[in-house]
Amino acid sequence: MDLKIRKNGESYIIDVNGEMDLYNSYKLKELVMKMLEKKVERFIINLENVDYIDSSGIGALIYICSTIKKMGFKLVITNIHGSVKKVIELTKLMGYFPITPTIDDALKRMEA
Amino acid sequence: MAPAAKDIQVNENSPLFEKTGMLHKEFPSDFRQIRYFTLLIVQSAPPDIKEINLLEQQISEVIKNAVKHGNKCDPEKKVRVWYDFSPEHAHLIVEDEGPGFQDLEKWNEFNRKRQVLLEGNDFEALAEYVSFRGERADDNDGGNALFAALEYWDGGFVFNSKRNVVAMLKRFPKKRRGVKVESEK
Numbered sequence: 635m636d637l638k639i640r641k642n643g644e645s646y647i648i649d650v651n652g653e654m655d656l657y658n659s660y661k662l663k664e665l666v667m668k669m670l671e672k673k674v675e676r677f678i679i680n681l682e683n684v685d686y687i688d689s690s691g692i693g694a695l696i697y698i699c700s701t702i703k704k705m706g707f708k709l710v711i712t713n714i715h716g717s718v719k720k721v722i723e724l725t726k727l728m729g730y731f732p733i734t735p736t737i738d739d740a741l742k743r744m745e746a
Numbered sequence: 747m748a749p750a751a752k753d754i755q756v757n758e759n760s761p762l763f764e765k766t767g768m769l770h771k772e773f774p775s776d777f778r779q780i781r782y783f784t785l786l787i788v789q790s791a792p793p794d795i796k797e798i799n800l801l802e803q804q805i806s807e808v809i810k811n812a813v814k815h816g817n818k819c820d821p822e823k824k825v826r827v828w829y830d831f832s833p834e835h836a837h838l839i840v841e842d843e844g845p846g847f848q849d850l851e852k853w854n855e856f857n858r859k860r861q862v863l864l865e866g867n868d869f870e871a872l873a874e875y876v877s878f879r880g881e882r883a884d885d886n887d888g889g890n891a892l893f894a895a896l897e898y899w900d901g902g903f904v905f906n907s908k909r910n911v912v913a914m915l916k917r918f919p920k921k922r923r924g925v926k927v928e929s930e931k
Contacts, residue, residue, distance in 0.1 A: 655781065685799065688803050693886075693888025696889075703873070724894035730869050
């Protein structure tokens with residue numbers, strides 16, 4: 635799994651590339667925690683290039699989501715598709731996660 | 747009225763434990779190779795199975811549970827898997843050498859409360875019920891695999907009495923066969 639960060643206005647977009655599985659999902663958690671230490675407050679996690687996620691990946695997203703919510707900061711997860719979407723649906727967490735279809739929608743939601 | 751939450755069942759006599767005609771493999775409890783072991787099993791599935799990625803992911807979860815939570819990653823302990831696939835079904839039995847899933851009743855109770863919150867769209871309170879944390883859970887455990895498993899394995903997900911063997915069945919919709927005929931103008 636490869637993680638890239640880019641900035642758009644006040645928001646930081648994390649592009650996740652590859653598989654979010656039991657061997658590497660911790661990397662995303664660690665990255666977000668480091669960004670929080672650096673006072674980042676607006677996160678967009680882009681899963682456009684993620685075709686596989688397991689319970690560790692979902693667990694990482696839960697941890698990130700609950701941490702950011704508790705701190706009162708903003709998070710949007712975007713571009714969920716295929717089996718990734720299916721796994722989130724199976725865990726019934728589509729309503730729990732702040733999800734948008736596209737990055738543009740995510741950016742608009744950040745401004746709302 | 748909200749539908750009743752599904753429970754994980756314990757039923758030693760479930761027909762899902764019938765192994766006749768199933769393929770069999772056994773693996774050492776090597777955490778690093780869980781996905782590799784899973785691929786060795788999934789490669790015998792027909793390629794036209796619907797959402798084979800999802801099948802792989804769900805099998806990987808039960809093997810991970812056996813390796814990590816059942817056998818505590820002890821390489822001397824084996825995970826045994828019996829499996830049978832067709833375009834219409836996936837049937838698996840996974841056995842570990844651990845003490846069994848001791849938190850099963852706690853998990854069912856947790857899932858019932860979770861279900862009530864989901865039905866009520868109470869996402870604030872749901873925050874406390876998104877992950878089940880067993881006593882031995884660590885930071886890398888998602889705590890959500892069994893929620894998905896109960897939904898995915900729609901033909902049953904059942905443990906034996908000792909709770910160290912779990913059997914499961916997924917049914918796939920039959921594909922329509924035949925020639926598509928265009929309607930006349």
